[in-house]
Amino acid sequence: xxxxxxxxPAAGESARGRSRRHDSPGRLRRALSSHWYAWAMIAPVxxxxxxxxxxxxxxxxxxxxxxxxxxxxxxTIGVNVIPSTYEFVGLDNYLQxxxxxxxxxxxxxxxTWTVACVGLHYGIGLGLAVMLNRELRLRxxxxxxxxxxxxxxxxxxxxxxxxxYNSDYGVxxxxxxxxxxxxxxxxxxPVTAKIAVIAxxxxxxxxxxxxxxxxxxxxxxxxxYEAAEVDGASSWQRFKAITLPGLRQxxxxxxxxxxxxxxxxxxxxxxxTRGGPGSETEILVTYAFRxxxxxxxxxxxxxxxxxxxxxxxxxxxxxxxRTLRSQGDPW
Numbered sequence: 001x002x003x004x005x006x007x008x009p010a011a012g013e014s015a016r017g018r019s020r021r022h023d024s025p026g027r028l029r030r031a032l033s034s035h036w037y038a039w040a041m042i043a044p045v046x047x048x049x050x051x052x053x054x055x056x057x058x059x060x061x062x063x064x065x066x067x068x069x070x071x072x073x074x075x076t077i078g079v080n081v082i083p084s085t086y087e088f089v090g091l092d093n094y095l096q097x098x099x100x101x102x103x104x105x106x107x108x109x110x111x112t113w114t115v116a117c118v119g120l121h122y123g124i125g126l127g128l129a130v131m132l133n134r135e136l137r138l139r140x141x142x143x144x145x146x147x148x149x150x151x152x153x154x155x156x157x158x159x160x161x162x163x164x165y166n167s168d169y170g171v172x173x174x175x176x177x178x179x180x181x182x183x184x185x186x187x188x189x190p191v192t193a194k195i196a197v198i199a200x201x202x203x204x205x206x207x208x209x210x211x212x213x214x215x216x217x218x219x220x221x222x223x224x225y226e227a228a229e230v231d232g233a234s235s236w237q238r239f240k241a242i243t244l245p246g247l248r249q250x251x252x253x254x255x256x257x258x259x260x261x262x263x264x265x266x267x268x269x270x271x272x273t274r275g276g277p278g279s280e281t282e283i284l285v286t287y288a289f290r291x292x293x294x295x296x297x298x299x300x301x302x303x304x305x306x307x308x309x310x311x312x313x314x315x316x317x318x319x320x321x322r323t324l325r326s327q328g329d330p331w
Contacts (some may be wrong), residue, residue, distance in 0.1 A: 002236050057310075064093055064303035070296055086300070094305035110263065110283040113198065117265075118258045120202045122251070125209025130243070132210070133217045143257055150207035158271035161200045162187075165272070190280035193273050197281055205261075209254055216250035217243065260313055260319075284309050 066086045074084035097103050132143055149157065162170050165186040173183035186196045220242065228238045264285050269275060275282035275290070284288070284305065292302035 001300055025155050060303040060306055063300050065090060066300050067092075068300040068303075069298050073299065089300075093300050094130060094308070097200050097301070097308065106282065106284050106287055109194075113194075113201075113283055114259055114262045116198050117201045117205065117262045120198075121205045121209045121258050121262075122255060124202070124206045126213050126247075128206070129213035129217055129244045130239075132214055146210060147207045149203050150211075152204075154204060154267045155271055157204055158200065158268055161196075161203075162272050165196055188204070188277055190277060193277060193281050197268055197272050200272055201262065201265060204268070205258065209258065212250055212254045213247060216247045220246035252320075256317060256320055259316065263313060264309070 065088060067089045068084075070087040072085040075082050128146060132139060132146075136142065152160075159283075163169075167173060167183060167185045167188065170186070172186070176183055184192060186192050214296055224242050224246075225238055226244060233241065263283075265283070266285050266289065269281055270289070271284045273281045275286050281286070288302050288305035288309065291298045291305060
């Protein structure tokens, strides 16, 4: 009859643990030798990502901890080399930003801008996708026309819409005058300027949501709708019980992507309103740009703004993912 005392298994477990630790380099060598081709294929991409993303990110974090400005950065003028004189200041830039009312004003408008745009993107995109998923005459033509805004480069669309919003020569005010109404200074008033940039971003972003939702709709088995119709379910009941659950994984992905893109949508704000009137329509990313490239360039302050924006997006993505997992979504 075997009697267990507890000590031998503990010793055995520690021996196995030491064996695993000693064997880990061997497993790594075997993985490299058996999958060397895959590692060789991803190595150039990893190096490019490290150079294009890793180094600028590390440099930005470092600058955010200094007092670097245009006045104390090193530069070369002809044969004269002027050394850098900026100093390490720790978290002073972050404290200055986070304790300023300006930062929280920009956060409030950025969040409002993001929620409004992504909500309209998703709602309108889903509605158009449901419409185009049915049998319609000229359905292919409708799809092409609705995708066109997505095909237009963002800076081109921004310039077109800036012309349309022009107070004196804009097409929108032209139609209003033809209808006997007075023109509107779309980009001159904070409220109308905010509505204007949201409209432009919605026009650009809806096609992406529409295409993603349409692909999700076409992956839902038609038999589910047929069975529900036989059971007497109405169109709204079929939409709630089949369409929305069937689109859940697609929706979670595109909403997260849309949130990140809209949160950092620099060209629309900068090219349509220049952040004006005043700085009423500036979001976090456009203000960080102005810190670095206008007036006396405050590189350290701009870098701190950028790190804060990155941290906010990381927290948003992690929180969003955990919320979905808590609801049973495997994403």
